[in-house]
Amino acid sequence: MKKPPIDNDEQALFLEAMAGTRPLAQDTIGHERPRRPKKRQLAEQKAAREASFYFSDSYQPHFGENWPNHVREGVSAGELKKLRRGDYAPEMTLDLHGMNREEAKLELAALIDRAVKDQVFCLCVLHGIGGGTLKRQVPAWLAQHPRVMAMHSAPLEYGGQGALLVLVDSVH
Template sequence: MSEDTDDFALFREQVKVDRRIRSETVAAPRPKLTPRRRAENTPERQQQAEFFFSDTFRAHFPEGPVRYCVEGESSHILKQLRRGDFPPELFLDLHGMTQAEAKRELGALLHACAKQHIECCAVMSGHGKGVLKENLPHWLVQHPAVRAFHQAPAAHGGNAALLILVQR
């Protein structure tokens, strides 16, 4: 045992381990983080969504499947939408939403399409009581970013959904 204690004493003498002084290990100051508000949740964004979609406006649609094309656009776009030539990149399901919630979500969807440069999206209103299904085309006609929309082909929801072309 005495050899072990001599070895430890010799080691301590050679190394001279001391306690670290805390002032030598100063951490760099961290920048203060300011919380950012998400643009989608601002009252202005909600007001814009409600501004575009009036419940009193009623557009006239031709008989048959629901379809619409902005003036100046080729009617060939409607045929392409009907055939499913534009695959939707974003989907919105309005099942179980109130009209106010559906308007906000629809506004957010169209804003997201413009922001992410998405040309085609799909909105599923479902059958239900038909309130959202009836109002959805009238809301879409009012939005300036909508180029055209058509009842979706069966692969994308059939008559319970709409394919929407959005300006990029």
């Protein structure tokens, strides 16, 4: 429905009321569109959710005398022997030196996720010896992840006591 045009009396009243005013200068301020998170940010958020889901800091698996060696139920113990002998060469390596627990947890979750996507079977995780925090915690985290089939201390050429070789089930 069209509005009727303003008559002369109404226009005169409006101009009288507006006398002495000037236009606002705010019309040059633009509004930014909300930005979507970048793919990297989304991947980091996903890794953080997965890390908090899979890796509990309070859970301590029972490794027995073979700490930090572990084989998931249903996986042949022969896989552990192959890891110990160095029959598997790591296809991906993650160096956790200089990271705190939270950073290491996120990177570990991202590594396993990447290994599954790329169908990588053997990983090497360098945790170092240092103060021992990551050396104790990394095997406990790995033992909790459903994609980790087995892990064993790495042979000397891959880091020895400061590293783990990990077998990942990428066709789960």
